[in-house]
Amino acid sequence: MPVPVVLPAGFSSRAATDADVEAIHELVAATERELHGEAETAPDGIKAVLSRPGFDPAVDSVVVHDVDGRLAAWAWLNRGKRAQIDVDPGHRGLGIGTALLDWAEARAVEVGTTDWIAQAVDDKDQAGVDLVRARGYDVLAVNWQLELPMDSEPVIPALPEGLTVRPFAAGDAAAAHLLIEDAFDEWQPRRKSYEEWAAMMIERSSFAPERSPLIFAGDELVGAALCLDLPDTDEGYIEQLAVRRDHRGKGLARTLLAVARHGFYRRGKRNLTLWTHSDTGALAMYERLGMTVRRSTTMYRGGPF
Template sequence: MPDVVVPDGYSSRAATDADVPAIHSLVTATERALHGEAETGIDAIKAVLSRPGFDAAVDSVVVHDAAGQLAAWAWLNRGKRAQIDVSPDHRGLGIGSALLDWAEARAIEAGTTDWIAQMVDDQDLAGVELVRARGYDVLAVNWQLELPMDSEPVVPALPDGITVRSFEPGDAARTHLLIEDAFDEWQPRRKSFEEWSAMLIERSSFAPSFSPLAFAGDEVVGAVLCLDLPDSDEGYVEQLAVRRDHRGKGLARTLLAIARQSFYHQGKRNLTLWTHSDTGALAMYERLGMSVRRSTTIYRGGPFTA
């Protein structure tokens, strides 16, 4: 793993499972500093470190101050996608720049020389300035959308021939296929079943009873997969997909309404989800009454030379 040239008084090493609680505290502190609230669950951090194809011993870094407190962390997945989080108490000291140096060097070490992607919250002005100064350009934008539930959602009628029930364990393989086939239209790489499962349905916050699937006969043709995040008063949609030959019939609207109704009965009064600019789905969600709450930008840097 490449060295991390951290400022004096700081130390770095690879992340381990024992670091998960401290990393979670750091990430949520960053979210509160930027937005006044935290949304990342601890199981999301666990999923990053345990995802298939990811080796925390070489693909992650944690940075501690002289007192042993976690100041920052970073990871690089498959030599392509980087993420860096610096505690609000340790910004402006060059730690973010050092971790970006590490991510670029690790990408080269992993065989990537063309480009890597780094996601930066649009409210993180220092982070935006850093990647812009490095020559990174915009690759894509993610929007977080919300839909308040002031009253119980009304579920529209299902299209003819369609039935709906909640996700069950035996649905995993065919739901994965539906999701990946739909996401192939915009994502650069299919996730294996093992990776998809680790990043979603094996998480402790995955809520199968709040995740409706649509069937045409025995075939899964639509899915809304939800998380029930602890200590949150909001429902969260992690993935939504409708098979191409069943689009334009109102199925996404109906599945979202079913998920919203389930969360409403649990006492949630807001539904949130993220959408990616390459999906072209923003306008659809806005037609469903959702509005943008915040955004992140994925920046692309490279090419790199050893």
């Protein structure tokens, strides 16, 4: 049975459904435009959250509407550990975010989480930062969005002898999942199953296999940059980038970035972005490759409950 949400008068809540995807996208985009002057959220990213294996929207998500039926906020909790709350800029300061944080914590306890949950808050969202800080949440990690403008057609560097590069193909999915999860095991709290990874990555409508370079040593996959081609933007996005541990320090990340940039440049894109996590230790590497920080979010951890 869904955990109830105690909201201010005039607001109602229910579980999210696929029919809400576009409205949720518009809400999240509005928050991004308020904080950064532009939106990067895509509808297929919202749909991926609702459809990921192990996630039950009927009990793990909430949408909040005002008295006029307008979407005012939404929240979700994945596997009792990772929460996200977004409140429309026009409905802030009314206690909706507090009510949804109460819901997330109660839902976590219901599924057996009593130690902690984590939530990412944009570093420019002072109200959100103040809310989690007032609850005793502390910093778990920092995420940085990096960018690399493309003022001219990128030059692709030569690979070391014995290595080749080509775009992602359908038969590469299993190897790409293994490479990504092996690399991310070094910092992420849990390993994603193939089904969950695929739902969040290659099954998205914006996944761009033809602009996602893979590097091989013989027939072994040793590097990958999996990219999204989002509509209505002049930017290309690298969603996941990984190099196998035994092939690091050979310039493969530089080549993956260059090939991805080249493909997006040919598509008329003039900026390349990606996110990196403080636990990866990759920020300095990306900065050496010419990328700069554009925005950041902090992952806060709260509990026990």
